[in-house]
Amino acid sequence: MRKLCAAVLLFMLIGSGVAQAHQPVVLLDSDTTAAKGPLLTDGTVSYAIRAWFTKSGQKKAFRAQFNVGDALSVQYLIVDKQPENSLRTSALPRLVITSPSGTSISINLNERVKFYEPFSKVNYLYLSRYSAVAKAGVYSFTITSKGKAEITVAVGDKEIPGEVLRGTKPTPTPTSTSSSTASPTPSASPAGYTMAQVKANNSSKSCWAVIDGFVYNLTSWINSHPGGSSAIVSLCGTDATSTFKS
Known part of the structure; x- marks a missing residue:
């Protein structure tokens, strides 16, 4: 188990050219508006934004x-x-992009072109490809469901590491936790995440785990793990230090 997890963490910590080309970001159920959702600090860096919906009318941004x-x-x-x-x-x-000046455009789904992603070994379909010259500022991306569905929105094309922020805190890839034990009334600090936040991300759709005091987002590795998906899913929402070292 330790060797398998070590391989995963090695990729996450030092990266690889392919992994960095499409850095995964999973939208949470709480990301209902652009202000609540993650911020890509450089929209020209390549990210794969993943969103799951269970019914019509849900929003993620x-x-x-x-x-x-x-x-x-x-x-x-x-x-x-x-x-x-x-x-x-x-x-x-439906995907709507809103510019810093407030102008919005709804992305037209006008193609179905096959695309094989070699790193995750997954076959995709391009449904739309949009490009424009950006204005200075923050663009908002709002996705509204029409039923049960799963989509990926790829943003940027620079194959370099990028930073993702949630409020004042970076996404957990990795960042230090203040404690590996949940407090009775946990509160997040700009320096890290609480164990309560880790426990809330306890599924294959959003899988966080603590190892040696650091929070890792393991979501994108579940289906790629050489030991099978269950090896990662069992760690979701837990302090996995002892499992990793066993």
């Missing part, structure tokens, strides 16, 4: 920072498997 003249590159993708690839275009979530 995020933001991205651009400088004037930057390339605004956005791709709308779904996994090329059932049930996503059998959904009609009209049944898929």
Whole structure:
């Protein structure tokens, strides 16, 4: 178990060219508005924003920072498997991009082009590819569901590490926790995450774990783990230090 987890953490800590090309960011159920969602501090860096929906009318959102003249590159993708690839275009979530000046554009889903992602070994379908010259400021991306669905929104094209912020705190890839034991009334600090926050991310859709006082987002590794998905899922929402070292 330790060797398998070590391989995962090695990739997460030092990265690889392919992994950095599409840094995964999972939208949480609490990311209902752009202000509540994660902020990509450089929208030209390549990210894969993943969103799951269970019913119609759900909203998830995020933001991205651009400088004037930057390339605004956005791709709308779904996994090329059932049930996503059998959904009609009209049944898929709507993506609206709002510029810093307040101008909005709804992304038109106008293609179904196959795309194989070699790192995760997953087949995708491009449904739309949008590009423009960015204005200076923060763009908002709002996704509204029309039913049960899972989509990926790819933003940026620079294959370099990027930073993602939630409020004043960076996303956990990794960051130090103040304690590995939940307090009776936990409160997050700008320096890290509480154990209560880790426990809340305890599923295959959002999987966080503590190892040696650091919080790791293991979500994107669940289906890629050489020991099988259960090896990672069992760690979700826990202090996995003893398991990792066993």
